[in-house]
Amino acid sequence: MLREENEMDLLERIRQMPRKQLSADAEQTILSNLRRLNGQKQQNVKKNRVWQNALLVASVPVLLVCLFLIPAIMEKFSYSNMVSKSPPISSSTTELSPKFDLVAKDGSVIYSDRLRGIKGKIAFSENYEIVAKSYETVSKIFWYAWGDPSLLNKAQLTATAVNLDTGEKFLANESTLGSPINGADAHAVTNFNPFPSKGKWRLDVMLNEQPYASIVIPVKDEYIHTDTARFLVSKDDAVTGTLTTLLVVQGHDLGDSVKVRAFPFNNEDEVRSFTFHSGGEFIQANDLIPITQFSGNLEFDTPGKWQIEVNGEKTIVNVREGR
Incomplete structure (x- = not known):
């Protein structure tokens, strides 16, 4: 805008200058300079167009990457929202998690005092007292989870066990949550790996690689x-x-x-x-x-x-x- 105003002022001053007949050589010199300036302007326009086209071509891959990444980012973000609504896992959790009933949607008790975990969130069926180095007491375990079924269904569950007495650590279970069952919004049937030693153990549960809950359980001697x-x-x-x-x-x-x-x-x-x-x-x-x-x-x-x-x-x- 400022450049246009300067050019208008320059033209007005030229009009106000006294007119004088130019010689033939002077006229040719002026016309030659004008043609040269016009040619430079056309070259600049072409260069600008080349740069604009280059930028357009370069932006296409970026746009395609965004189109593929945005759905994945949105899906992860929506699952993270579900996880963030729950209290974060505390590594200092040492109190035994309570046992409670498995209750159907109509309020009837399916299994009494069978589940151990966090009521209304996630728990597993503790069919027997868990004994160290015993596969019998950790066979046919049911995971039960409560929440949004569309987010829980097909979620990858990983439970890492930490002995709170010795610091010993191992992978207790990996499962994929499935459909609703017995009043829960998702479930899985699985076997735990046997616990290698007695003591108080904390199961740190991850869903889709996101921290979800901690469950503290007692394990008896072999x-x-x-x-x-x-x-x-x-x-x-x-x-x-x-x-x-x-x-x-x-x-x-x-x-x-x-x-x-x-x-x-x-x-x-x-x-x-x-x-x-x-x-x-x-x-x-x-x-x-x-x-x-x-x-x-x-x-x-x-x-x-x-x-x-x-x-x-x-x-x-x-x-x-x-x-």
Whole structure:
């Protein structure tokens, strides 16, 4: 705009200047300069057009990238919104998460005191007390989640377990959430990896790689066991009195019963003998090893160390005073 005003002032001053006849040489000089200036102007216009075209061509890939990225960004943003509405995971969470009922949409109780987690958000079915190194107590686990089904359905769930006593850490579970079930908006059926040790464990749950919740659970000490046999009794539950339990022994065709010997450590004079009766032959689900189940009772009348023998194999267990 300023340039146009300067040009108008210049033309007005030229008009006001006194007229004088130019010589033929002067006229040719002026016309030659005008043609040269006009040619430069045309070249500048062409250069500008070339730059404009180059910019247009360069902008096309950028626009195409944006068209592909925007839907993905929007999808991630919408899921992040869902996660951000929930309180963030606290790494200092140490209190055991509560157990509660699984309730249908109509308010009826489907399973009583079966779920452990965060009511109305996410929980898993704790069918049995979880025992370290045991696949039996972490098999056929149900995850239940509540929220927007369109965001929960097909969400990738990852649960990392941290032992709050020792700092030990491992991947407990990976699942894909599916359709609504039993009053929950999404669910998954899965098996956890066995917990390697006893203690208080925190499950840090991620959905689609976003922090979602933390669930703190108790894990009992491993089962009383020898090399090829195990009693389905945690070492934490070895107390004085009578313990009715199952005995799992590797192998088939082991007969109708098996003898178990137990006595206070280094005092074989007080040996007790127990008969466990066969309950059937099976194939162990996690490793396909053939096993036979037996049922019977163990009895410990005094606290302290006890030695237990099954088919010639020995183990030591610390027995506590029963309540």
